[in-house]
Amino acid sequence: MKAKKSTPYVFLLPLIVAFGLFLVYPLAKVVMDSFYKFSFLNPSHKIWVGWFNYKWLFTFKLYSPTYSYFIGALLKTVIWVGGSVGLKIFLGLGGALLLNSEFLKGKKFYRTLLIIPWSIPWAMSAMIWYWTLNGQFGLINSLMIHLHITSEPFAFLGYPTSAFISTFVVDAWIGLPFMVIMLLSGLQTIPKHLYEAATIDGAGDLVKFAKITLPMIKPVLLTVSLLSMVWTFNSFAPIWILTRGGPVTATTTLPIAIYNTSFRYLTFGGVGKASAMTIFQVLLVSSLSLIYIKTLRGGES
Amino acid sequence: MKRSTKRKLKGVSYQILAIIFSIFMLLPIYQALITALTPSTSSWISPAPLFPKSITFENFSNAFQLVQRLPIYLLNSFIYGIGVSAFSLLIAIPAGYSLARFRYRLRSPMMIFVIYANMFAPIMLLVPLYVIMKAFGLINTYLSMILAGSVFTIPLSTWLSVSYMQTIPVEIEEAALMDGCTPYSIIYRIVIPLMKPALVAIFIYAFITGWSQQFTLALVLISNDKLMPITQGLYQFFSRSSVSWGPLMAAILISTLIPVTLFLLVEKYIVQGLTSGSIK
Numbered sequence: 001m002k003a004k005k006s007t008p009y010v011f012l013l014p015l016i017v018a019f020g021l022f023l024v025y026p027l028a029k030v031v032m033d034s035f036y037k038f039s040f041l042n043p044s045h046k047i048w049v050g051w052f053n054y055k056w057l058f059t060f061k062l063y064s065p066t067y068s069y070f071i072g073a074l075l076k077t078v079i080w081v082g083g084s085v086g087l088k089i090f091l092g093l094g095g096a097l098l099l100n101s102e103f104l105k106g107k108k109f110y111r112t113l114l115i116i117p118w119s120i121p122w123a124m125s126a127m128i129w130y131w132t133l134n135g136q137f138g139l140i141n142s143l144m145i146h147l148h149i150t151s152e153p154f155a156f157l158g159y160p161t162s163a164f165i166s167t168f169v170v171d172a173w174i175g176l177p178f179m180v181i182m183l184l185s186g187l188q189t190i191p192k193h194l195y196e197a198a199t200i201d202g203a204g205d206l207v208k209f210a211k212i213t214l215p216m217i218k219p220v221l222l223t224v225s226l227l228s229m230v231w232t233f234n235s236f237a238p239i240w241i242l243t244r245g246g247p248v249t250a251t252t253t254l255p256i257a258i259y260n261t262s263f264r265y266l267t268f269g270g271v272g273k274a275s276a277m278t279i280f281q282v283l284l285v286s287s288l289s290l291i292y293i294k295t296l297r298g299g300e301s
Numbered sequence: 302m303k304r305s306t307k308r309k310l311k312g313v314s315y316q317i318l319a320i321i322f323s324i325f326m327l328l329p330i331y332q333a334l335i336t337a338l339t340p341s342t343s344s345w346i347s348p349a350p351l352f353p354k355s356i357t358f359e360n361f362s363n364a365f366q367l368v369q370r371l372p373i374y375l376l377n378s379f380i381y382g383i384g385v386s387a388f389s390l391l392i393a394i395p396a397g398y399s400l401a402r403f404r405y406r407l408r409s410p411m412m413i414f415v416i417y418a419n420m421f422a423p424i425m426l427l428v429p430l431y432v433i434m435k436a437f438g439l440i441n442t443y444l445s446m447i448l449a450g451s452v453f454t455i456p457l458s459t460w461l462s463v464s465y466m467q468t469i470p471v472e473i474e475e476a477a478l479m480d481g482c483t484p485y486s487i488i489y490r491i492v493i494p495l496m497k498p499a500l501v502a503i504f505i506y507a508f509i510t511g512w513s514q515q516f517t518l519a520l521v522l523i524s525n526d527k528l529m530p531i532t533q534g535l536y537q538f539f540s541r542s543s544v545s546w547g548p549l550m551a552a553i554l555i556s557t558l559i560p561v562t563l564f565l566l567v568e569k570y571i572v573q574g575l576t577s578g579s580i581k
Contacts, residue, residue, distance in 0.1 A: 010399075015395075015411075015459060018388075018455055019455075030428065030429050033432075043436070104316065116330065119509065119560045121513035121516070121560065127536070127539045129329050138349070141349075241539070255422075258428070262427070292416070
């Protein structure tokens with residue numbers, strides 16, 4: 001469209017101002033703050049400490065003889081995200097294939113059922129799940145006892161390993177509807193005649209899945225998985241509500257560690273150290289974003 | 302095996318799988334329902350009965366006694382939702398117009414930055430946002446939550462706005478330009494009326510996000526009970542040492558009615574927007 005050269009910039013200005021003030025400036029602040037020592041209670045009182053906060057990340061240990069608090073959180077984040085995203089992809093693809101199948105009746109009904117958990121605020125889902133997982137009165141225990149899977153109730157959030165698994169299962173539950181709906185819309189773009197041709201050639205279901213379905217939805221699967229991975233890396237509220245990072249530090253992922261270091265561990269933590277941790281969070285998410293943007297661009301050309 | 306029996310068998314097994322899947326998805330919702338619908342004393346039976354023996358609605362009225370500010374929290378969340386969507390629209394519409402209709406040097410990097418910005422979550426900017434808001438004296442204000450909340454809805458809103466604008470034929474605007482309209486009057490005379498479906502989608506997307514997902518931001522930006530969004534308000538009662546589960550679950554169910562209904566109404570637009578936004 002023909003207009004003055006300045007016109008597009010005028011319309012873009014609000015976006016630039018908003019991003020500048022509340023995204024770029026805070027990011028720059030994180031970098032700056034990571035070289036200072038100060039508390040969130042009194043942000044104007046800052047002391048320059050150079051690279052000390054970064055050294056602290058790799059040396060400070062909390063309840064663990066082997067890893068530093070930060071490295072422990074980083075390792076847990078990777079496993080936790082792997083578990084959650086793995087479940088989301090596996091169950092998400094399974095659910096989408098089911099909902100796309102000609103054999104399933106009542107698809108609309110199941111689709112609507114999926115929308116309900118999607119639209120519940122995460123914080124509330126986590127609160128409900130906390131009660132569902134309760135070691136004595138929760139529905140999961142009750143189900144397991146009534147189905148004779150176990151005889152004694154089990155406190156899922158009370159032990160390190162089970163709490164770790166429970167939190168990422170809940171996170172997967174929260175992210176699953178998005179995954180199913182997105183993959184379903186990807187499946188629906190596959191032309192039916194491909195399957196018909198394969199049937200005539202005598203191909204079975206598994207062959208059709210491997211030779212038609214998977215290659216056809218690969219781009220969608222890739223972008224959705226990357227998107228979901230980033231969101232899972234940033235997941236804070238579900239873990240915070242379910243375990244607050246505990247028992248001890250069993251579910252302390254990087255977001256929990258950042259929050260604790262800046263706002264809870266007032267004696268040995270601080271905004272500077274939390275900022276140094278945040279840099280790693282930003283780097284992780286940025287590198288995933290880079291791959292995501294590359295795959296999007298690749299899809300365009 | 303005959304083909305028809307094979308088909309039937311498949312139908313049955315798929316149906317069973319779908320039911321198991323639904324049970325997993327609905328389990329906590331069922332938990333919330335039975336806890337809210339049974340008398341408070343029966344919350345403390347172990348193992349809990351799978352089906353309620355008697356049903357009562359007392360927890361729903363008790364919810365308003367337990368959480369006395371429940372209407373205020375709901376109103377606050379409504380204000381945050383409206384504020385966040387107003388800001389998102391105000392920024393995304395002109396930005397979408399600019400990015401979809403003009404070719405200029407900043408366009409391509411800006412599009413990439415919008416996708417990148419969509420990857421940000423409150424936890425990554427929590428500390429600096431707190432410090433910035435504190436410096437401006439905005440801690441414990443509606444404005445801090447609305448500004449900080451918008452940061453995370455603006456990227457997808459802009460993306461939705463750009464992709465919808467690209468589907469509108471440019472000829473109408475060109476004709477208006479010929480007739481002597483300026484680009485500034487085109488935006489509210491032609492673009493905004495044509496973009497109605499996208500406006501609705503952006504508004505609802507940002508409203509639901511602002512309404513629902515302010516928990517992390519509120520944790521550091523709001524400590525005044527009168528300004529808390531519903532998630533944080535209810536969390537106070539959740540984190541107590543003894544929790545009244547019946548009324549709390551009832552309060553949660555009452556509060557989720559709003560986003561669930563909205564979502565069911567506009568699910569189609571949101572899914573369309575999301576698929577056109579992230580799947581190309």
